Amino acid sequence: MKNRLSGGVACVMTAIVTVIAFSGCKDPGSLNKKVSIKIDPAMKARTVRILKSDIKKMLKMKFKDASSGEDDVITLNWYKKVFGGDSAVHALKFLDERINYVVPDGISLNDRVRVIQPSLAAVTMASNIGMALWFLQKTYEPKRLLFKLGKAEMPLESSRIGIIKLGEGYLLGRINGIPLNPIVRSGILVHEARHSDCTGGIWKSDIERLKSNQLPENKMCGHLHVMCPEGHTMAGLPACDAQPWGAYSIAGIYYGRVAKKCMNCSEREKQIAQIHALEQFSRVMPIKEMLDGKTAQPDMSSSTRVMAADAVVELKKFRSARKADVKAGEIEIIGIE
Numbered sequence: 001m002k003n004r005l006s007g008g009v010a011c012v013m014t015a016i017v018t019v020i021a022f023s024g025c026k027d028p029g030s031l032n033k034k035v036s037i038k039i040d041p042a043m044k045a046r047t048v049r050i051l052k053s054d055i056k057k058m059l060k061m062k063f064k065d066a067s068s069g070e071d072d073v074i075t076l077n078w079y080k081k082v083f084g085g086d087s088a089v090h091a092l093k094f095l096d097e098r099i100n101y102v103v104p105d106g107i108s109l110n111d112r113v114r115v116i117q118p119s120l121a122a123v124t125m126a127s128n129i130g131m132a133l134w135f136l137q138k139t140y141e142p143k144r145l146l147f148k149l150g151k152a153e154m155p156l157e158s159s160r161i162g163i164i165k166l167g168e169g170y171l172l173g174r175i176n177g178i179p180l181n182p183i184v185r186s187g188i189l190v191h192e193a194r195h196s197d198c199t200g201g202i203w204k205s206d207i208e209r210l211k212s213n214q215l216p217e218n219k220m221c222g223h224l225h226v227m228c229p230e231g232h233t234m235a236g237l238p239a240c241d242a243q244p245w246g247a248y249s250i251a252g253i254y255y256g257r258v259a260k261k262c263m264n265c266s267e268r269e270k271q272i273a274q275i276h277a278l279e280q281f282s283r284v285m286p287i288k289e290m291l292d293g294k295t296a297q298p299d300m301s302s303s304t305r306v307m308a309a310d311a312v313v314e315l316k317k318f319r320s321a322r323k324a325d326v327k328a329g330e331i332e333i334i335g336i337e
């Protein structure tokens with residue numbers, strides 16, 4: 001059995017989950033006094049240094065305030081709605097709520113996932129492996145999965161478990177020819193953090209789909225990417241968002257504000273942030289509707305609720321009936337309570 005999930009990077013891998021004794025009994029390390037993000041004991045010192053510099057940059061960046069008169073919808077209105085405030089520290093707080101653990105590239109899930117009632121299964125890895133593992137947990141219930149980090153064993157109680165696996169790209173010097181710096185990397189974390197949100201809850205039918213090797217239909221839980229449309233530079237790859245406030249939008253908003261408003265960033269840093277803002281927004285299919293104010297407000301919540309089949313049918317009916325009325329802020333189309 002093989003589950004396919006699409007995450008930040010379309011890396012799909014299967015592994016047989018078995019009980020394996022794990023080595024390395026050090027406690028996870030702290031990244032910075034100001035955040036609760038923990039680093040895996042297996043992380044190399046160089047990677048820890050890079051991550052620390054990325055977080056430090058977020059703590060240090062200062063943005064111009066609204067009185068500078070240069071605000072636009074992305075750099076202020078959207079930024080405030082998404083991050084709950086206008087400073088770089090607000091984006092860091094957003095990260096901290098959604099990322100709890102950072103683990104290195106190359107860790108073996110075989111060694112890290114323990115099934116309480118052992119049996120064979122498959123897992124998939126994405127950059128936000130916490131989200132993928134929580135999906136896996138939903139297919140295992142009532143059995144419980146535990147994720148090992150140093151001495152600790154964490155239950156996968158929600159998508160906000162927030163386990164981010166660094167890909168090899170995080171440590172490279174450049175991405176598509178553009179140099180990587182702490183701003184770019186912190187934006188990558190902001191993007192991955194959004195995948196920790198299961199907005200509106202998980203559909204019961206999607207748990208069944210996951211069990212039978214299908215992708216969830218509801219892309220709001222985990223903010224899953226979809227295939228980029230024909231004509232897009234990433235056509236045919238699961239590297240676009242069909243939803244307005246997904247991971248690409250959130251990272252684009254972060255980069256956009258840094259590019260336009262950072263007072264203590266270099267011109268070069270701001271230019272690089274701007275390139276990344278445009279690049280992230282180019283993957284948001286409803287970007288025009290967002291700019292025209294035709295989409296609902298961002299819902300930054302996360303839920304562990306399982307929505308029964310009837311509720312999903314109701315939601316679909318509700319959405320199609322209300323599609324015509326949807327104007328900015330008028331109707332929240334995400335989820336019904």
Ligand SMILES: [Zn+2]
Nearest residue numbers: 007008009247
């Ligand atoms: Zn992603």
